[in-house]
Amino acid sequence: MIRNSDACRSNCPINFVLETFGDRWTLLIVRDLMFKGKQTYGNFLESEEQISTNILADRLRRLEAHEIIQKEVAKDNRSKFIYRFTDKGKDLIPIMLEVTAWSARHDSQSNAPATFLSDYESGREQMIAAVRANLD
Amino acid sequence: MIRNSDACRSNCPINFVLETFGDRWTLLIVRDLMFKGKQTYGNFLESEEQISTNILADRLRRLEAHEIIQKEVAKDNRSKFIYRFTDKGKDLIPIMLEVTAWSARHDSQSNAPATFLSDYESGREQMIAAVRANLD
DNA sequence: CGAAGTAATTGCATTTTGCAAGTATCTTAC
């Protein structure tokens, strides 16, 4: 069940993001949709972090309610939904890249590509544009 | 109690950030320390989102365990601790500013300063440097 | 029609959160 008024705690911009993304799963769905070409419920379930079906259904519902993503029936198979970012969702790209950069700097176990940091630092705007262009 | 091995779900950079910041409170503490000059347990408790004492104590402990912040006894009052960012913590500045920008763009209720977006877009590096310089 | 594929929902045990009250240590005022 979606919290109907979503109990907004304040009008702080940091808090605003937490109202949607302040849990351990939502951002992984965004990641899969943004960087891994995943677009269906079944795709998201396959991720290595092993999200469970009830949590996935709940988070997709909330992301849609917050107008980060929208879904449509797949053209090739009408029993399937295709999830896509809204413009608001696409605007998360700079945040996601900045988060990736921080982890690349501070997590010695990070599996970010070896060239990520230098590519990002030398061409941030280009990388943002490239990710955006790669979303249909 | 801090999860001893913190059950790392994957080596994905997005997931790495979630392991520390994937809840509704931790980032508010970072915000207060980064932008509002708050440095003590009592200061953090005063924020409008009304964090409770047990959650605050737990999150400060985790932030310290993850080496985002460190605490020291206050010089003027030995019954008080002063919390400060580590270098790893200071490196969160670009993420926090990017998050603020996203909310400023997409939350009509946002209380971000009216000039924030234009200042940020025209001088991102300067703003990062300014915030950093403002941390002791 | 029946089997397979896709997207969920349900029930229940475990974990986390939120709230109120209590405790411990250090400082200040007399």
Added chain:
DNA sequence: GTAAGATACTTGCAAAATGCAATTACTTCG
């Protein structure tokens, strides 16, 4: 030196969220 206040927590318990396994519902394919 002691009592009152300031500061930083801890504890106990009810409520909510999470995680897991099983089940349901709808669509497509043969």
